[in-house]
Amino acid sequence: MxxxxxxxxxxxxxxxxxxxxxxxxxxxxxxxxxxxxxxxxxxxxxxxxxxxxxxxxxxxxxxxxxxxxxxxxxxxxxxxxxxxxxxxxxxxxxxxxxxxxxxxxxxxxLALGGGKRVIMQPEIAGKRVASVKVTAGVTQAELNNELAKYGFVFHPGPLIGEATIGGAVATSAHNGFYHEPSIGGYMTRVKLVDGRGNIREFNQNSDANMMKALRCHLGLLGILFEIELEVIQQVAVNFQQVFTPLRNLFSPTFLRDLILENEFVDMFYAPYNSLTEKETKEVTLTGRVPKSWDSGNDLVLIRIINQTSAKRNFEDERPPSVPQITYNKAAFEAQLSYPVSVVKNLTDVLFLNILGIPAVDSMEYVMVDPNFTNGAAAMQVRYTVFQ
Ligand SMILES: Cc1cc2nc3c(=O)[nH]c(=O)nc-3n(C[C@H](O)[C@H](O)[C@H](O)COP(=O)(O)OP(=O)(O)OC[C@H]3O[C@@H](n4cnc5c(N)ncnc54)[C@H](O)[C@@H]3O)c2cc1C
CATH class of the missing domain: 3.30.43.10 (Uridine Diphospho-n-acetylenolpyruvylglucosamine Reductase, domain 2)
Structure with missing residues (x-):
């Protein structure tokens, strides 16, 4: 300097x-x-x-x-x-x-040596899994496009291809795979610049505690610039997209069974999609949703991924058309056109098109445990149990 x-x-x-x-x-x-x-x-x-x-x-x-x-x-x-x-x-x-x-x-x-942003790691004899070295600024979509050329896929990150690997690791982002850790759980080696401007390197074998901290660091442990991740072989999956009334989700057993019996589950809800024609007219006239509207009748899109050998039957209750007044109507219309069931490569069903996701208007938090005492105690118990 x-x-x-x-x-x-x-x-x-x-x-x-x-x-x-x-x-x-x-x-x-x-x-x-x-x-x-x-x-x-x-x-x-x-x-x-x-x-x-x-x-x-x-x-x-x-x-x-x-x-x-x-x-x-x-x-x-x-x-x-x-x-x-x-x-x-x-x-x-x-x-x-x-x-x-x-x-x-x-x-x-930011690029790795030689200007590349993604480098497949050579298979070393005795190595259990394939891995890839990426620059922290590579997006998930960019990484998966590159991996697909080699017959691999990186599946645990968030649902949007735009998130960078560095950013998604920092916030411990994850996908809807119930049995998978968040994205940092696949990180085996990291290089970062610390607060003094020095380069530090950590790996899973010799710095296990540091690697744990790096799985959710909110950007406070340095600037990660090179990350090594485990990847899996490309696999064909059953991708199912079905609609169910919101009422079903009020049942804890419905949710529990859905999540435990499938490898990947996530849901999308465009509110007011069950308004009748009469109710829709009333909304147009008064600007208010009538009391007769029952949120339990609204439909929720459930997206499910399983191995091809484990295709399950789900009742799909999608309507033939969209009511006039639907919050985020365009997104709901697009969802209605999705096929109920297709077999595709995992890479091709991982990400949502961000253009169909409405931006957040406002956010509100309720801090039930403002100093995290109860949460920390609960985690301590879990920690003790799993030791
Ligand atoms: C439409 C939408 C859908 C989403 N879906 C999901 C989902 O399905 N699952 C989920 O878990 N999350 C989801 N998210 C949240 C998203 O995955 C996280 O916010 C993720 O961190 C975004 O990555 P980013 O590259 O934009 O990071 P940024 O928002 O740019 O950064 C996030 C944090 O990481 C730090 N950071 C970024 N890069 C580095 C680096 N190289 N070194 C050190 N610190 C760094 C930043 O300082 C910041 O503190 C969603 C967000 C949106 C907008």
């Missing part, structure tokens, strides 16, 4: 990123660039996550292409006393991106 000019050290010392004026942020931008050297470039940009629930008018952004460029960014931010966060595809709905005037390391341009 370049020796910091004294004027920049003062500017950083006096900076309050939450309150700084744009003129001050522009000075800090110049200073960060001085600290970093010619690359990567420091940008000053607005930030918003996918849902627009987290927005900052200004953050400093770098787009490193190598681990060394990440190190330079982290060291520069540290010299200036600024918090640094990696940003994947910003699909997390919560405040996990540092804040206004902080440094964002955008992972989209």
């Amino acid at each position: 370049v020796s910091p000019p004294i004027s920049c050290l003062y500017a950083c010392l006096l900076l309050n990123p939450d309150l700084a004026k744009i003129s001050q942020l522009l000075v800090i931008q110049t200073c960060l660039q001085e600290f970093i050297g010619p690359s990567p470039t420091v940008l000053l940009e607005p930030f918003s996550n996918w849902q627009d629930l987290v927005t900052y008018d200004h953050v400093f952004v770098t787009k490193p292409r190598t681990a060394e460029e990440i190190q330079r960014t982290v060291s520069a931010a540290s010299t200036c006393g600024l918090q640094v966060r990696a940003v994947g595809s910003a699909h997390t709905a919560d405040q996990v991106f540092g804040g206004r005037g902080r440094v964002h390391i955008n992972m989209s341009e």
Whole structure:
């Protein structure tokens, strides 16, 4: 890193990123660039996550292409006393991106050695499973497209192909496979840049505790740049998409059996889809949903994946047409056109098209256990039981 000019050290010392004026942020931008050297470039940009629930008018952004460029960014931010966060595809709905005037390391341009973003690991004699080395900024869809060429698939991540592996590991994202761990459970080796700008490497054999922590770190344990993951052989599966009344889901045994008896289950609900024509007219006239509407009659889409040898029969109660007033009508219409049952490669049924998913309007939390005492105690019990 370049020796910091004294004027920049003062500017950083006096900076309050939450309150700084744009003129001050522009000075800090110049200073960060001085600290970093010619690359990567420091940008000053607005930030918003996918849902627009987290927005900052200004953050400093770098787009490193190598681990060394990440190190330079982290060291520069540290010299200036600024918090640094990696940003994947910003699909997390919560405040996990540092804040206004902080440094964002955008992972989209990062590559492994030789410019590649995904490298199949050679099969080594005696090795139980196949694995792949990826840059943390690779998206799940990108990874699976690449793996499909070699006859492999990475299945445990979230339902959207846009999430990056680094981002999904950080939030412990998972798919609807009941018997699978979250995505980090498949991580066997990690390289990251720590808060001092040093490169650290951890692997499953010698750093088991650290690897556990890295399975849900919310971006607080460094900037992951290289991740090794176990992958599985491509497999043909039965993919079933059936509709059932919401009422059925009120029964705990229905849900329990559905989840335990199938390898993968998830559900989508477009509310108000059972409104009658008369009720629909009333909504149009009054703007209110009439009391006669019964949410239990609304239909829920259940998506189920099983091995081809375990195809199960489900009653499909899809209606012939969509009522006029349906929350997210376009998505419900699209769902009605899905085939009830198809055999496909696992890769081809893993992700949903994000365009069909409505953005979140608002979020509300009820913290029943605000200091996590009961939750921690419960986990302690589980931990003891499984020791
Ligand atoms: C429509 C939709 C559907 C979803 N479906 C599911 C689902 O089925 N299952 C599920 O579990 N989740 C689901 N999610 C949530 C999503 O999987 C997570 O929010 C995931 O973290 C998004 O990945 P990202 O690349 O956008 O990460 P970001 O949102 O960019 O980042 C998330 C966190 O990870 C940190 N981070 C990112 N990259 C790195 C890195 N390289 N090193 C260190 N820290 C890093 C960031 O600082 C941040 O704190 C869904 C989200 C949306 C919008």
